[in-house]
Amino acid sequence: AQSVTQLGSHVSVSEGALVLLRCNYSSSVPPYLFWYVQYPNQGLQLLLKYTTGATLVKGINGFEAEFKKSETSFHLTKPSAHMSDAAEYFCAVSRTGSARQLTFGSGTQLTVLP
Amino acid sequence: GAGVSQSPSNKVTEKGKDVELRCDPISGHTALYWYRQSLGQGLEFLIYFQGNSAPDKSGLPSDRFSAERTGGSVSTLTIQRTQQEDSAVYLCASSQPAGVLLPEAFFGQGTRLTVV
Numbered sequence: 001a002q003s004v005t006q007l008g009s010h011v012s013v014s015e016g017a018l019v020l021l022r023c024n025y026s027s028s029v030p031p032y033l034f035w036y037v038q039y040p041n042q043g044l045q046l047l048l049k050y051t052t053g054a055t056l057v058k059g060i061n062g063f064e065a066e067f068k069k070s071e072t073s074f075h076l077t078k079p080s081a082h083m084s085d086a087a088e089y090f091c092a093v094s095r096t097g098s099a100r101q102l103t104f105g106s107g108t109q110l111t112v113l114p
Numbered sequence: 115g116a117g118v119s120q121s122p123s124n125k126v127t128e129k130g131k132d133v134e135l136r137c138d139p140i141s142g143h144t145a146l147y148w149y150r151q152s153l154g155q156g157l158e159f160l161i162y163f164q165g166n167s168a169p170d171k172s173g174l175p176s177d178r179f180s181a182e183r184t185g186g187s188v189s190t191l192t193i194q195r196t197q198q199e200d201s202a203v204y205l206c207a208s209s210q211p212a213g214v215l216l217p218e219a220f221f222g223q224g225t226r227l228t229v230v
Contacts, residue, residue, distance in 0.1 A: 043224060
């Protein structure tokens with residue numbers, strides 16, 4: 001069984017501040033981990049994914065995430081928030097990497113304050 | 115098309131009516147997935163197609179839900195005798211054939227279903 005917990009359904013940061021969105025997972029096997037972003041009235045867009053190898057993963061729009069096995073975490077960060085980053089972010093885990101076995105977290109709504 | 119297309123974008127229906135939701139995947143993507151996103155909840159997997167067959171229907175919540183795919187392309191999700199708890203955003207995604215290392219799933223913009 002696998003599950004994903006996103007801490008904080010709403011996060012607000014000031015423009016230019018650090019963005020930190022938290023994700024913890026549970027999985028019976030080494031997981032594949034994903035972050036997706038959903039802008040209003042749009043579908044999900046893949047930000048980044050962890051498969052194997054380097055634990056620090058860089059994605060689009062300046063986001064990155066670090067896989068920490070000991071903490072079962074895959075937190076998403078961005079050094080400096082931009083107004084255009086306001087969206088909902090979903091962390092997901094998959095046993096096999098297949099999209100049919102993705103388990104999503106409940107999402108975190110990011111607000112960027114001017 | 116350039117991306118995954120879903121129609122309608124919004125649907126309001128009366129309780130007890132049947133609805134059909136359509137998904138046009140990216141050309142060449144043989145894998146297709148339906149998810150449901152309920153208010154305040156994460157995405158819930160419904161069904162997976164590989165070509166025209168559905169090897170995994172484990173997420174369909176009841177026998178009122180069914181889906182088909184024709185020509186290895188367009189898929190239709192049908193909900194019969196809709197209930198208020200069916201209100202949600204229904205997302206479709208497609209990807210390259212299973213077996214390609216970690217094929218990325220591309221999502222459509224979703225159909226927002228409201229049952230009144």
